[in-house]
Amino acid sequence: VEPERVATVLADRCDLVIILCSAAFDREAAHARPELAHVLDAACKPPVLVNMCACTTALSPAITWLPGAAMPAELIPTILSLLADPGQHIPAHEAPAQASPGIVINPAAPLHATQSLVGSHSSGPHSPSHGGSAGIQAGGAGLGPPDVDVCRVLRGHDSFVIAVGISPDSSLIASGSNDKIARIWSLETGQQLRQLQGHTGMVTSVCFTPDGQQIVTGSCDDTGRVWSVETGQQLCQLNGHVGFVHSIRVTPDGIHAVTASLDHSVRVWVLASGLSVRQLSGHTASAASVRVTPDGKSIVSGSEDGTVRVWTLQSGRAARKIEASSGVMGLCITPDGRTVAAGCSGSAVRVWALRSGQQLHQLTGHTAPVSSVCATPDSKHLLSGSNDKTIRIWSL
Numbered sequence: 001v002e003p004e005r006v007a008t009v010l011a012d013r014c015d016l017v018i019i020l021c022s023a024a025f026d027r028e029a030a031h032a033r034p035e036l037a038h039v040l041d042a043a044c045k046p047p048v049l050v051n052m053c054a055c056t057t058a059l060s061p062a063i064t065w066l067p068g069a070a071m072p073a074e075l076i077p078t079i080l081s082l083l084a085d086p087g088q089h090i091p092a093h094e095a096p097a098q099a100s101p102g103i104v105i106n107p108a109a110p111l112h113a114t115q116s117l118v119g120s121h122s123s124g125p126h127s128p129s130h131g132g133s134a135g136i137q138a139g140g141a142g143l144g145p146p147d148v149d150v151c152r153v154l155r156g157h158d159s160f161v162i163a164v165g166i167s168p169d170s171s172l173i174a175s176g177s178n179d180k181i182a183r184i185w186s187l188e189t190g191q192q193l194r195q196l197q198g199h200t201g202m203v204t205s206v207c208f209t210p211d212g213q214q215i216v217t218g219s220c221d222d223t224g225r226v227w228s229v230e231t232g233q234q235l236c237q238l239n240g241h242v243g244f245v246h247s248i249r250v251t252p253d254g255i256h257a258v259t260a261s262l263d264h265s266v267r268v269w270v271l272a273s274g275l276s277v278r279q280l281s282g283h284t285a286s287a288a289s290v291r292v293t294p295d296g297k298s299i300v301s302g303s304e305d306g307t308v309r310v311w312t313l314q315s316g317r318a319a320r321k322i323e324a325s326s327g328v329m330g331l332c333i334t335p336d337g338r339t340v341a342a343g344c345s346g347s348a349v350r351v352w353a354l355r356s357g358q359q360l361h362q363l364t365g366h367t368a369p370v371s372s373v374c375a376t377p378d379s380k381h382l383l384s385g386s387n388d389k390t391i392r393i394w395s396l
Contacts, residue, residue: 152190153190154173154175154185154190154192156183156192157175157177157179157181157183158177158179158181159177159178159179160177160178161175161176161177161178162176162177162178162202162203162204162205163175163176163203163204163205163206164176164206165206165207165208165215166187166208167187167208167212167229168208168210168211168212169212170187171186171187171188171212172184172185172186172187172193172208172212172229173185173186173187174206174207174208174215175206176202176203176204176205176206176217176219177202177203178202178203180197180199180200180201180202180203180219180221181195181196181197181199181203182195182196182199182203182206182215182217182227183195183196184196184215184229184232193232194229194231194232195232196215196217196225196227196232196234198225198234198237199217199219199221199223199225200219200221201219201220201221201222201244202219202220203217203218203219204218204219204220204244204245204246204247205217205218205245205246205247205248206218206248207248207249207250208229208250209250209254209271210250210252210253210254211254212229213228213229213230214226214227214228214229214235214271215227215229216248216249216250216257216271217248218245218246218247218248218259219244219245220244220245221244222239222241222242222243222244222245222261223237223238223239223241223245224237224238224241224245224248224257224259224269225237225238226238226257226271226274236271236272236273236274237274238257238259238267238269238274238276239274239276240267240276240279241259241261241262241263241265241267242261242263243261243262243263243264243286244261244262245259245260245261245262246260246261246262246286246287246288246289247259247260247287247288247289247290248260248290249290249291249292250271250292251292251296251313252292252294252295252296253296254271255270255271255272256268256269256270256271256277256313257269257271258290258292258299258313259290260287260288260289260290260301260302260303261286261287262286262287263286264281264283264284264285264286264287264303264305265279265280265281265283265287266279266280266283266287266290266299266301266309266311267279267280268280268299268313268316278316279316280299280301280309280311280316280318282309282318282321283301283303283305283307283309284303284305285303285304285305285327286303286304287301287302287303288302288303288304288327288328288329288330289301289302289328289329289330289331290302290331291331291332291333291340292313292333293333293337293354294333294335294336294337295337296313297312297313297314298310298311298312298313298319298354299311299312299313300331300333300340300354301331302324302328302329302330302331302342303327303328304327304328304329304345305327306323306324306325306326306327306328307321307322307323307324307328308321308322308324308328308331308340308342308352309321309322310322310340310354310357320357321357322340322352322357322359324342324344324350325344325346325350326344326345326346326348327344327345327346327369328342328343328344328345329342329343329344329345329369329370329371329372330342330343330370330371330372330373330384330385331343331373332373332374332375332382333354333375334375334379334382334396335375335377335378335379336379337354338353338354338355338379339351339352339353339354339360339379339396340352340354341373341375341382342373343369343370343371343372343373343384343385343386344369344370345369345370346369347364347366347367347368347369347370347386347388348362348363348364348366348370349361349362349363349364349366349370349373349382349384349394350362350363351363351382351396361396363382363384363392363394365392366384366386366388366390366392367386367388368386368387368388369386369387370384370385370386370387371385371386371387372384372385373385375396379396380395380396381393381394381395381396382394382396
């Protein structure tokens with residue numbers, strides 16, 4: 001359903017809108033959730049609560065039941081009570097017993113998941129962090145079973161947290177939220193240092209520049225913005241996209257930013273001026289993720305059209321088109337610059353040789369779309385996060 005049509009109907013007929021997404025919607029239309037939230041937020045008066053996960057994890061532990069089940073009528077007062085006071089503690093509603101979360105170690109051969117980290121994560125690529133906070137966790141140094149404890153919780157956002165980033169010197173954290181604000185925190189103390197205010201939509205992506213002096217942000221207001229870390233002031237605005245900015249990254253030399261947007265395009269910007277110097281066209285659906293190669297020569301973008309495209313940064317020329325067979329939700333390039341990995345809406349993780357485009361591996365094991373992938377600094381392992389609520393570690 002077109003979000004604009006939904007918003008129009010709801011705005012005309014309802015005083016309060018609560019959307020609890022089904023598991024099927026989570027799997028098949030995950031990309032529509034942030035767009036729907038943004039449109040509803042703009043169109044519906046008075047305010048709207050959009051709960052964008054399969055099991056209403058944003059309201060847990062007060063509300064818990066199995067996906068697909070009808071909402072118990074006795075929970076409606078609980079929901080309204082939470083809307084009035086989101087910080088209150090309400091005992092969990094009883095639900096059928098489920099397997100206890102834990103860490104499953106599978107000492108398998110390469111190209112299989114070496115670990116599956118199963119926890120209580122929400123579903124989906126933009127699932128809320130409970131309570132509008134970000135947690136810092138400390139674990140073991142290796143890839144063995146970690147003794148994990150939450151060592152700090154960062155509170156301050158007024159809605160769910162979408163994106164986080166760490167400064168090059170590991171002293172600062174940047175976070176972006178549905179509350180339309182990006183924030184800077186001290187990693188050591190957890191203290192909030194700056195609020196970056198100016199976006200008029202959800203902040204979907206955050207990234208530090210290589211020198212750590214600036215932060216770039218992307219948003220559902222169709223813009224990217226550049227901020228001073230020292231003062232928190234906006235330095236310039238990246239205007240040109242006609243759709244949400246899903247992903248933003250900075251080139252290794254700190255001169256350019258690159259963005260991927262709902263308008264199907266990838267753009268290259270000069271950070272100092274905010275000018276768009278190249279528009280890379282070719283995707284036929286929303287560009288969901290973008291990365292820059294470690295040598296700064298190429299841009300890699302992934303789209304819901306089921307392709308990964310490699311572009312020459314200097315000229316904007318399309319160098320390579322790679323078929324992923326299903327929509328691309330997350331991308332990463334290994335630090336050695338040799339391979340690119342994509343998390344796909346069809347639940348697989350695919351790995352290709354960056355130079356040739358040849359598929360090297362298809363990693364299967366997830367049972368839902370894979371929304372996020374990243375590689376370890378030694379390029380030997382790949383981590384993937386999925387709507388199936390698991391994180392898997394793969395040996396490449």
